[in-house]
Each structure stands twice: as structure tokens, then as C-alpha cells.
Amino acid sequence: MKENKLKFMQEAITLASNNASSLGGGPFGAVVVKDGEIISSSGNTVTPDNDPTAHAEVNAIRMACKKLKTFDLSGCTLYTSCEPCPMCLSAAYWAKLDKIYYAADRHDAANAGFSDAFIYDQFDLPLEERTLPIERILKEKGFDPFNLWVENENKQPY
């Protein structure tokens, strides 16, 4: 089993390196594994796809869900060449992944010019000190969708 873990991580790192030495996208790669088999794998495609959410982990999660026809990846493990940014870590929670393995970390990414550590640090700041301003408006109408949702007997929770 230990050897398999290293093999899956090496696959994620190879995807990242292939991107890094081409025009593919950012130097990140990820693999989703279930029952010892690779379900999906992807590099980062932010620049070629014009999609700021197309990180390797998000891509691999989306592809695995499409393949398994579910929004619930319980029983799956994510191997990623670099510690997930807060977007990808949250995506892993929403996808109900069992475990995450990573090789490089947010500080290595920062040294190569990426904002992962910066965004993590933003989360710890009070709203008014963040670089991306965020403001609450129309608070009293914001409950309406949740009230309708709670009342809807045909809803599909996730």
C-alpha cells in the first residue's frame, strides 16, 4: 500500500512538471484514487481554459464526479503535488473525500509566485482588513431562499 501511495503522488507530480515545462497551465497536478485505482487525474488549466477555478484538484474532483456520476466522493483519496489552496481544500470537504496527500506546501508555492499562502492568511483577518472587500446588504431578504428550501419536500440535499 505504501508503494502505491508513492506511485499515485509521483503521477500527480509528473502532471505538475509536464505543465511547468510547457504552456499547459500552473505547475500543479492531482489524482483521485478509489479502491487502489486512479479515477481521474488533471493538471492545472487556469490559463488555457480561462478559468480561475480550474486548479488541478478542482479539475480532478469534477472529473471523478462525472465519471462516477455522483457529487459524493466518499471512499476516494486525493493526491496533489502541492498542499491544496483554501478553494481546493474546501472543494475536498464538499466532495466528502476520505483523505488528502500532498507533497509541496503553500510556502513552496509562494516561493514560485503563487497566492495560496496569501489567501490562507486573508481568512484570518477581520473582514475590514482584507484586500477583497466584502459587505452585507439586503440581509432581511437573504433568508427567503432558505425558508423555501426547508419547506420543499422534494429537495435533494447534499
Next chain:
Amino acid sequence: MKENKLKFMQEAITLASNNASSLGGGPFGAVVVKDGEIISSSGNTVTPDNDPTAHAEVNAIRMACKKLKTFDLSGCTLYTSCEPCPMCLSAAYWAKLDKIYYAADRHDAANAGFSDAFIYDQFDLPLEERTLPIERILKEKGFDPFNLWVENENKQPY
């Protein structure tokens, strides 16, 4: 200008309510605005699309990028019916949005059964206390993609 802000937020809330009272997806809606005009709008489509990353904000960001043919939404504002979860907040940073407006908050979402506040709280825990285990392996190989990236003179940073 103030009236426009309320109009855009009402549009996001209407998308959320439409979802909530149908089988469309989670009770969330979002709108991306540039120069006073709506560029994109979407409800949450996690369940119909089998995509745990298809939150309203991520959908609207991806659609705006596709429309404007860029991964950089500088100059754009996001209106969302509920405070962005950590995934969507990070996506807003990566997309370089100017500002976020929201109506309901993470605690309202929790009352309706959603994990936004739970995932925010996970970020504040030491790795070993989180519900989603995360482990570093193959650390020494993790730098390779970043080294290749730094050396690549044809790379497209983002």
C-alpha cells in the same frame, strides 16, 4: 448606484429562491457585474450537475470568465445570496474580483443544513484535529514542478 446594488442582489436572491422551490440545486444564487451590467448569473447546480464545486459563485465566475475570455475578473463585482463558503471566497480571490456583496450569512446557511460554517471552522483547527485527514508525502520531489516553472521563460503566470 445604491438602487442598482439592491437590484443585483435581488436578482441573486431570486435565482436562489427559484432553486429552493424546485429541483434545481441548493438554495443559492450569484451574479457577476461589470460596469453596471450583469455579465453572468447562476444558481447552485451541485445536484443536477453532479459537481460538488458547482456553487452559484463558482458557476457565475466561470461563466463570466468564459464570456469575457479571461481568467482575470478585475473590475467585476460579485453579488451572492449568501456569504461565500471558503471555496467560493478563495475563487473570488483567484479571479481578482473587486468586491463581494452578500445577503444571508454562514450561520443562516448552517440553519438550513449547509456546511459553510463547519468548513470555515475546520480551517482554524490544527491539521491533526480536522475531520478530513491530510498528510505530506514525497516532500523532496514536490519542489520539482516549481523549479521547472521558475526556469520556463514561456510560462503564462496568473
